[in-house]
Amino acid sequence: MDVFLQLTVSGLSTGMVYALAAAGFVVIYKASDVINFAQGDLLLIGTYLVFFAVAQAGLPWSLGVLVTVLLAVAVALAIERLVLRPLIGEPIISMIMVTIGLSSILRAAVNAIWGPAPRSFESFLPAGDVALGPVMLSTGRLLSIPIALAVLAALWLFFRHTRDGIAMRAIADDQQAALSMGISIPRVFGVAWGLAAASAAIGGIMLAGIVGVSPNVASIGLRVFPVVILGGLDSIRGAVTGGAIIGLLEVYTGGYVGRGLSLVVPYVVLVLVLMVRPYGLFGKEIIERV
Amino acid sequence: MSILEIRDLSLRFGGVTALAGFTMEVRNGELLALIGPNGAGKTSVLNCISGLYRAQEGTITLMVPDGGRHSLHRLPPHRIAALGVARTFQNIELFKHMTVLENLMLGRHVHMKGGVLGGGLYVGRQRRREIEHRRCVEEVIDFMNLEPLRSAEVGNLAYGNQRLVEMARALALDPAILLLDEPTAGMNAEEKESMARFILDVHEERGVTVVVIDHDIDVIMDISDRVVVLDFGRKIAEGTPEEVRNDPVVIDAYLGRARGDVA
Numbered sequence: 001m002d003v004f005l006q007l008t009v010s011g012l013s014t015g016m017v018y019a020l021a022a023a024g025f026v027v028i029y030k031a032s033d034v035i036n037f038a039q040g041d042l043l044l045i046g047t048y049l050v051f052f053a054v055a056q057a058g059l060p061w062s063l064g065v066l067v068t069v070l071l072a073v074a075v076a077l078a079i080e081r082l083v084l085r086p087l088i089g090e091p092i093i094s095m096i097m098v099t100i101g102l103s104s105i106l107r108a109a110v111n112a113i114w115g116p117a118p119r120s121f122e123s124f125l126p127a128g129d130v131a132l133g134p135v136m137l138s139t140g141r142l143l144s145i146p147i148a149l150a151v152l153a154a155l156w157l158f159f160r161h162t163r164d165g166i167a168m169r170a171i172a173d174d175q176q177a178a179l180s181m182g183i184s185i186p187r188v189f190g191v192a193w194g195l196a197a198a199s200a201a202i203g204g205i206m207l208a209g210i211v212g213v214s215p216n217v218a219s220i221g222l223r224v225f226p227v228v229i230l231g232g233l234d235s236i237r238g239a240v241t242g243g244a245i246i247g248l249l250e251v252y253t254g255g256y257v258g259r260g261l262s263l264v265v266p267y268v269v270l271v272l273v274l275m276v277r278p279y280g281l282f283g284k285e286i287i288e289r290v
Numbered sequence: 291m292s293i294l295e296i297r298d299l300s301l302r303f304g305g306v307t308a309l310a311g312f313t314m315e316v317r318n319g320e321l322l323a324l325i326g327p328n329g330a331g332k333t334s335v336l337n338c339i340s341g342l343y344r345a346q347e348g349t350i351t352l353m354v355p356d357g358g359r360h361s362l363h364r365l366p367p368h369r370i371a372a373l374g375v376a377r378t379f380q381n382i383e384l385f386k387h388m389t390v391l392e393n394l395m396l397g398r399h400v401h402m403k404g405g406v407l408g409g410g411l412y413v414g415r416q417r418r419r420e421i422e423h424r425r426c427v428e429e430v431i432d433f434m435n436l437e438p439l440r441s442a443e444v445g446n447l448a449y450g451n452q453r454l455v456e457m458a459r460a461l462a463l464d465p466a467i468l469l470l471d472e473p474t475a476g477m478n479a480e481e482k483e484s485m486a487r488f489i490l491d492v493h494e495e496r497g498v499t500v501v502v503i504d505h506d507i508d509v510i511m512d513i514s515d516r517v518v519v520l521d522f523g524r525k526i527a528e529g530t531p532e533e534v535r536n537d538p539v540v541i542d543a544y545l546g547r548a549r550g551d552v553a
Contacts, residue, residue: 163402170385170396177383180340181463182371182400284387 002135007255008248013141013210015247016148017043017220020203022227022239023155024196030159030234031168031192033092034084037099040221041106042197046072046204048110051121051213061124069201076197080190088185107218116215123209144206149240151202155195156236164191172234226266230273232283241281245269292353293318293467293499294339299348301334301523308334309345310523316467318355321493321500323510323531326520327544332503333380335520336469339501340377341367354466372400376465378456380472380503386445390436390455391427393444397462398423427462433496434458434488450481454488461492468492470502474509482506486513507545511535519544 025039049071054064083102087095125140159165167188170178179185207217227246231238246266254262273280294316301309309331316322324332337343339350339362350362352373362370376397385393402423431440434454439447444455453473460468473489474482486509493500493513504510510517511531519527519534521543527534534540541547 163399166392166396167399169388170399173385173387174383176342176379177385178396179342179367180371180377180379180383181396181459182368183396184366184368 003255005132005135006137007251009137009141009145011248011251012244013138013144013148013206013247014220014250015244016145016152016240017203017206017210017243018223018227018247019152019240019243020148020206021200021221021224022231022243023152023236024199024203025224025228026231026234026236026239027155027159027168027192027199028196029228030172032095032171032189034095034099035233036196037096038079038103038106039196039200039224040218041103041110042072042076042200043204043207043221043224044110044215044218045075045106045197046201047208047213047217048114048204049201050205050208051114051119054124055119055121065124065202065205068205069198072197072201072204073194076193077190080193084189084193085186088189107215111215118212118214118216121208121213125206125209140209144210148202148206151199152236152240155199158195159236164188168192223266226270228280229270230280232280234284235280235282238280238282291318292316293355294353294501295349295351296335296339297349297351299335299338299345299350301331301338301343301345307523309338309348312348312520312523312525314518314525314528316499316501317516318353319497319499320515321489321502321513323514323517324501324503324520325505325507325510325517325534325544326526330520331523332520333471334523336377336471336501336503338363339370339469340375341365341370352467368400371463374464374466375469376460376463376467377469378453378460378471378473380475382449382452382456384444384452384456384459387443389441389443390447390458391431391440393455393459394427394430394462395423397430397459398426400463426464430458430461433461433491450477450485453477453485457485457488457492461496461498465498467499467501470500470504472503472505474504474506482509489513 021039021043024042025036028034028036046068050064050068053059053067054061059067079102083098084095087098123140125143128139129136130139130142159169167178167183170181170183171185171188204217207220223246227242228239230245231242246269249265249269250262253265292315296312296314299309299312312331312335324335326332334343338345341362345363348363352360352362352375354360354373360373385396431437434457436454436458439451444452447455457473470489474485477485489500489502490513492498514531517529517531517534518525519540526543527537527540
């Protein structure tokens with residue numbers, strides 16, 4: 001039972017990191033129909049930026065987190081402005097291919113700046129364990145769950161209630177009509193990339209605390225795909241649910257069956273979902289092939 | 291006084307010429323009809339005005355009531371909408387997953403201020419604005435008799451009602467000029483009549499300048515102040531409904547003759 005609880009906490013905390021990255025993916029997809037293959041690398045950027053801000057620049061944690069998020073947003077806005085905006089109006093597939101290239105560039109940039117070796121890093125989440133009866137649970141992981149949920153809730157509220165959030169839903173629904181309502185598509189795309197980066201950066205910050213700072217974070221970013229396929233490409237609720245399910249599945253198989261299988265499980269789910277329910281748990285039932 | 295001037299507009303798609311040196315003027319406060327056979331370029335004119343198409347040659351100038359002149363052919367669609375140019379579409383373009391009320395509130399988009407943070411931080415001011423927008427939208431709902439449908443999801447509405455919602459959404463923008471692309475297409479006689487009534491009311495009670503495309507000649511002749519006739523991307527006639535109806539060029543190109551009435 002104690003193993004089960006520990007695994008659950010561990011699974012949910014990684015799952016919420018997945019959810020943060022996936023939510024960013026969903027925001028971009030909702031606003032622009034672009035499948036962002038560089039979403040996992042935004043997570044990586046977040047991890048290294050917080051390392052830079054706190055360990056290298058010596059900022060206090062609160063400020064460091066803020067600086068990380070702002071820098072990540074700046075990077076994303078630069079990407080949107082320089083790489084994607086010139087492609088507005090081109091076939092969606094061009095934009096998607098560009099994000100694949102972007103992914104390699106971001107990875108290489110991180111490698112060039114910080115090198116391939118893992119860095120040691122002390123998390124702001126308190127180290128140590130908290131005792132729940134006889135079971136010891138990691139305080140850091142336990143705390144990261146509500147933090148992630150709060151960020152995701154904020155994102156969801158943004159979509160429902162702010163001017164830009166509603167503009168995004170409108171663009172997703174009918175681009176022509178949105179234009180004739182005075183909605184600026186470049187602006188909305190910019191906001192979408194900024195939000196995606198902010199959300200992924202927070203995920204990256206949590207990863208830095210949970211698994212450390214290393215280039216491997218990019219491979220964790222790849223889990224975004226099983227998560228969004230399971231949850232539905234265009235649903236933030238789906239990103240949260242999908243993140244939790246994939247995170248839990250991973251650690252349960254890792255804990256009860258074996259580490260090897262746990263690496264594969266998310267992708268097995270991906271294939272199964274595509275076969276049975278291609279639009280995911282919460283997605284709109286429109287099937288598109290890319 | 292004109293509100294919109296189109297000069298020598300040419301629009302080509304590859305080798306196809308949609309508009310060939312089209313010139314037209316819309317007077318402030320009038321109800322102008324744009325008619326002509328299918329493919330004559332009527333919708334292209336509206337798309338150029340609202341910025342969805344960009345003409346290769348020619349100018350489109352909007353003269354807003356406060357005296358400003360704007361070169362629409364150089365502006366992106368969202369800026370044109372912000373200047374008070376609202377439109378509807380031939381194939382109904384609504385936000386189908388939203389309610390009638392939400393669609394109309396989106397019509398207020400150009401008048402809304404406040405960014406990502408504003409919505410959260412300035413609760414008081416934001417709320418006052420929201421109330422103001424809602425009042426505006428309520429007025430339109432009232433005006434278009436959409437009260438019973440306000441919280442229905444638009445995708446589920448009957449076709450004729452969707453057309454009304456689209457027009458209401460355009461009105462919510464509080465436009466100086468309203469472009470209607472075949473507002474009565476696919477409607478039965480009764481629906482057409484009520485739509486014509488709405489167009490007249492919009493024009494007369496709210497003082498909006500209207501440009502309307504339609505194939506129902508009886509409706510057009512009934513409601514419009516002036517008619518412009520297009521064929522093959524050119525203007526072939528212009529005048530009062532009476533003048534246009536009797537113009538032999540228009541009869542040949544579009545209206546046709548009654549049987550036995552051979553000239």
